[in-house]
Every structure is written in C-alpha cells, then in structure tokens.
Amino acid sequence: MQTNLADFIRNTPDGDEADAILRNCVHCGFCTATCPTYQILGDELDGPRGRIYLIKQMVEGAAVTRSTQVHLDRCLTCRNCETTCPSGVQYGRLVEIGRKITEEKVTRPLGQRMVRRLLASFVPNSALFTPAMRIGQHIRPLLPKKLRDKVPARQRPLEWPTAKHPRKMLMLAGCVQPSMMPNVNVATARVLDALGVETLIAPEAGCCGAIRLHLGYNDEALDDLRTNIDAWWPYIEEGAEAIVMNASGCGATVKEYAHLLRNDPAYAAKARRVTELTRDISEILPEFEEALVAVSRRRAIHTVAFHPPCTLQHGQQIRGKVEHLLAALGVEVRLPADSHLCCGSAGTYSLTQPKLSYALRDQKLERLQAQEPQVIVSANVGCIAHLQSGTSTPVAHWIELVEHMLSV
The missing domain is CATH 3.40.50 (Rossmann fold)
Known part of the structure; x- marks a missing residue:
C-alpha cells in the first residue's frame, strides 16, 4: 500500500513506522475473518482492513473525525489479525499510532474523558486500587451485579x-x-x-x-x-x-x-x-518439565478447558506450551471452538465498550462450557475475572492448578 504522508507526521518516528507498516498491507482481507468485532458488527470499518484504511487516510492528512475515533476505540487490540496476516502487518503498533493521532485531533465527549482519566489514574495506582478492591470484596454481596462482576471473590x-x-x-x-x-x-x-x-x-x-x-x-x-x-x-x-x-x-x-x-x-x-x-x-517451565512431574501428584481436577488469552497466543505468539505442560502433569486440556478469538476482556475494554465485551464473553463461555470442564483456566488476570463474572464454573490461572498439584 503506497502512502503519501502529510507534513504533520512526515519524518517523525510514528510517521516512518506507520509508512513501513502500511506498505506491507496488500488488502487481502484475511484479517477480517478472524476479527472479533467484525464478526459481531459486520462493518468493514470495524475490522482490521477498514481501520487500516482509516489510519492511512489520517496520516495522509484527511480530516480525523469522531467516527474515526469510534471505530478505533472498538478495536480490542487482540492482534488476532497479526497471526492471520500473510504479509506480517504489525497492526497492533499501527492502531496505537492511529489512536494517538485521534486523541490529539478529536475532542471526546466530557463523560468519556472523565471515565478514561479516572481509569488511567485509578487502576494502575495500587495505592488507590488495592484498598478500594479490599472494600469491594468485603461488601461484595451487597454490590449491584455490574459492579460485583468487577470484584472477584477474595482468595x-x-x-x-x-x-x-x-x-x-x-x-x-x-x-x-x-x-x-x-x-x-x-x-x-x-x-x-x-x-x-x-x-x-x-x-x-x-x-x-x-x-x-x-x-x-x-x-x-x-x-x-x-x-x-x-x-x-x-x-x-x-x-x-x-x-x-x-x-x-x-x-x-x-x-x-x-x-x-x-x-x-x-x-x-x-x-x-x-x-x-x-x-x-x-x-520458563518447559525447561523444568521432568522435575515438575517428579514433584507433582494427581489431584481431583483432571479435566480443564483452556482459554489462551490473545496477549499470549497473538501478542506473544506463544501457543501449545500451557496445554503440553498440563498434559504432562496428567490433566486433560480441552480447547474450545474458535479458541483464537478474544473473550472481550482486553484490559479496560469491558468498561469502555461493555456491549461488545459482554457479547464476546458470553460467546466464549458457551464454547468453553461445551467442553464440560471441571475448571476453566487461562493465563491473564483480566480474562479470568471477565470470564468468571459470567459463569458458576470455577475460573483460575493455570499456574494455580500446577501449584495445587505440588506434593511438596
């Protein structure tokens, strides 16, 4: 894809990177087949190829509108499209450049600005978040369901x-x-x-x-x-x-x-x-597989459904390691249909895009529970909390299951 960068971004680090990424895209559309938001909404602009067009237009100097921002906001940044792309387009990096430009050029509605500022100030600050979470866990039964969903039971x-x-x-x-x-x-x-x-x-x-x-x-x-x-x-x-x-x-x-x-x-x-x-x-643990098997023993949990987070399988390109390790420890690991798709958690996405987030969660849980697991396991705190909010089946981190199997 040829680009003609506008003056505001030409010869800048973001401009050089966007130009290089855009030139790799051949518009094949393979990415749309694995994009969660495109599957739900059916809008080309809510899939990777459409968003790439929007970003191309903005770096070439076209007007950046609130509509552009909305379509970029709906992206989960799951990077499933990167796994699918035959041309190696680094979409995750490109969409962050696009979002940075829209934040500079488009004024969000006041309510959105307040929510996003609150999330950015509160969630990453453990001095604020930890006591608030402890209070929430203490009064969890009294909380409204939407808020209770965000507060896991105390361990x-x-x-x-x-x-x-x-x-x-x-x-x-x-x-x-x-x-x-x-x-x-x-x-x-x-x-x-x-x-x-x-x-x-x-x-x-x-x-x-x-x-x-x-x-x-x-x-x-x-x-x-x-x-x-x-x-x-x-x-x-x-x-x-x-x-x-x-x-x-x-x-x-x-x-x-x-x-x-x-x-x-x-x-x-x-x-x-x-x-x-x-x-x-x-x-890390595959290096220790034999030793881990030696210090572990079978427990009552023997069948799990595994949700591999997008940040593991697409962001880090790590696949099969969790499944192999658990199998070596005697646990049957069942992957759901379309295990490559996002569960809808995506950091703060469930707070900023709740409708899409919960639709994806329910879809994911239906496929996980079809495996009839004793426990659902995953590898990311956000995915675990998000999935647990929609099911009575226990959801845990797979490393907690491994620890439970230690005989020492």
Missing part, C-alpha cells in the same frame, strides 16, 4: 516461599493482580521454589504501562515503563536470569519496551535488555 491466601536459591528470577507483581488475585503470584513463586528458583519482586515496580498506553495516555505510559526499568535494573545487574510474567497482558507489553523506548537515549539500551529477559511463565 484464601497462600504462603509465600521463604527458601533462598542460587537461581533467581524477577517477577512483575502487577498493579491489579496483587489485590484481585494475589494467589497467582504466590502460586508462581511456590512452583518456581519447588524447582529450585527464588522469585524476587522489586517493590518499586508497578503497572506495566498497558492500561495508560491503550487509553491514549502515552507519556504517562512511558513513565510507567521507565519506573519499572529503574526498579528492575539493580536486580538485573546482580544476575537475575529472567523477568517472569504470569499475566500475559503485562508480558506482551513488557516485551514491547525496547520498541516503545527506542528513541529514548537514556533508556533504549536498558529497555532492550529488559525485553530480552522477559518470559511468560509458560516459556
């Missing part, structure tokens, strides 16, 4: 391992996971401990940056990235061998740090190193 806490090991790995605790689902982090640490690896958490590290980035607060998002790099760097210098991610949404974002900070002379090199070290827990 009975597991004990953090205290053993010291020569092998050490960092782990991002995250901004919402410690209060919403703290046992995901503890279970990860306990599994690694059983395998002779000590898990370290840098107290100063916080939100990975995804929430503010996807809401259009780019400068604040980049500050989140820099804060995490500063927090992790002493541990990296001391020899931490990996930065472990158990929330695939965070992992997909941290693996983009090198790209997002490529033009920051103070952080570009460190960001590259962070990206090199970042690994989803499903990428």
Whole structure:
C-alpha cells in the first residue's frame, strides 16, 4: 500500500513506522475473518482492513473525525489479525499510532474523558486500587451485579516461599493482580521454589504501562515503563536470569519496551535488555518439565478447558506450551471452538465498550462450557475475572492448578 504522508507526521518516528507498516498491507482481507468485532458488527470499518484504511487516510492528512475515533476505540487490540496476516502487518503498533493521532485531533465527549482519566489514574495506582478492591470484596454481596462482576471473590491466601536459591528470577507483581488475585503470584513463586528458583519482586515496580498506553495516555505510559526499568535494573545487574510474567497482558507489553523506548537515549539500551529477559511463565517451565512431574501428584481436577488469552497466543505468539505442560502433569486440556478469538476482556475494554465485551464473553463461555470442564483456566488476570463474572464454573490461572498439584 503506497502512502503519501502529510507534513504533520512526515519524518517523525510514528510517521516512518506507520509508512513501513502500511506498505506491507496488500488488502487481502484475511484479517477480517478472524476479527472479533467484525464478526459481531459486520462493518468493514470495524475490522482490521477498514481501520487500516482509516489510519492511512489520517496520516495522509484527511480530516480525523469522531467516527474515526469510534471505530478505533472498538478495536480490542487482540492482534488476532497479526497471526492471520500473510504479509506480517504489525497492526497492533499501527492502531496505537492511529489512536494517538485521534486523541490529539478529536475532542471526546466530557463523560468519556472523565471515565478514561479516572481509569488511567485509578487502576494502575495500587495505592488507590488495592484498598478500594479490599472494600469491594468485603461488601461484595451487597454490590449491584455490574459492579460485583468487577470484584472477584477474595482468595484464601497462600504462603509465600521463604527458601533462598542460587537461581533467581524477577517477577512483575502487577498493579491489579496483587489485590484481585494475589494467589497467582504466590502460586508462581511456590512452583518456581519447588524447582529450585527464588522469585524476587522489586517493590518499586508497578503497572506495566498497558492500561495508560491503550487509553491514549502515552507519556504517562512511558513513565510507567521507565519506573519499572529503574526498579528492575539493580536486580538485573546482580544476575537475575529472567523477568517472569504470569499475566500475559503485562508480558506482551513488557516485551514491547525496547520498541516503545527506542528513541529514548537514556533508556533504549536498558529497555532492550529488559525485553530480552522477559518470559511468560509458560516459556520458563518447559525447561523444568521432568522435575515438575517428579514433584507433582494427581489431584481431583483432571479435566480443564483452556482459554489462551490473545496477549499470549497473538501478542506473544506463544501457543501449545500451557496445554503440553498440563498434559504432562496428567490433566486433560480441552480447547474450545474458535479458541483464537478474544473473550472481550482486553484490559479496560469491558468498561469502555461493555456491549461488545459482554457479547464476546458470553460467546466464549458457551464454547468453553461445551467442553464440560471441571475448571476453566487461562493465563491473564483480566480474562479470568471477565470470564468468571459470567459463569458458576470455577475460573483460575493455570499456574494455580500446577501449584495445587505440588506434593511438596
């Protein structure tokens, strides 16, 4: 696709990147077949190819309208289209450039501005989010259903391992996971401990940056990235061998740090190193498969349905590892029909686009429950909470199941 960039974006990092991405697109339309919003809405402009046309028009100087913004807002950034695309179009990066332009050129309605500002200020701030979540969990039975859906039941806490090991790995605790689902982090640490690896958490590290980035607060998002790099760097210098991610949404974002900070002379090199070290827990455990089998035993849960998050299978291009590992531990893993499709969680999407989000959730749950599982497992806190709000079948992180099987 040939482009003629407008003066406002020509010879800028965003302009150069948009131009390169657009030139790879051949308009084949394969992406529309796997786009969740196109499948529901049937509008070309609510599919990747249509949104690419909109972004092309805006970088060439066409008027950017509220309608353009609406179509970009409806995108889940699931990146399913990237997996499907035969030309390697990096749509996720392109749509973020498009959203940045619309935020600069289109004034949102006041209500939207207030909601988005609140989400960007509140959700990534654990000092605010954690006490609010604890209050919400305490009074959860009294909350209206829509609000109760956003407040997972409080978990009975597991004990953090205290053993010291020569092998050490960092782990991002995250901004919402410690209060919403703290046992995901503890279970990860306990599994690694059983395998002779000590898990370290840098107290100063916080939100990975995804929430503010996807809401259009780019400068604040980049500050989140820099804060995490500063927090992790002493541990990296001391020899931490990996930065472990158990929330695939965070992992997909941290693996983009090198790209997002490529033009920051103070952080570009460190960001590259962070990206090199970042690994989803499903990428780490295969190295320990034999040892993990040796320290595990069969439990009552033997059949699960697995929802692979978009940020795992499309964002990080990780497929099959969770299924293989659970199968090695004696668990039957069943994938639902159209397992490549998004569940509708997508960070704050369920709050900004509730109708589409819940339609996708219900569709996903119907296909998961058709597998007749004892438990539904996933790999991202947002997906787990979103799915659990629509079913009585237990929904958990797969690493919690692995921890439950430890015999030590």
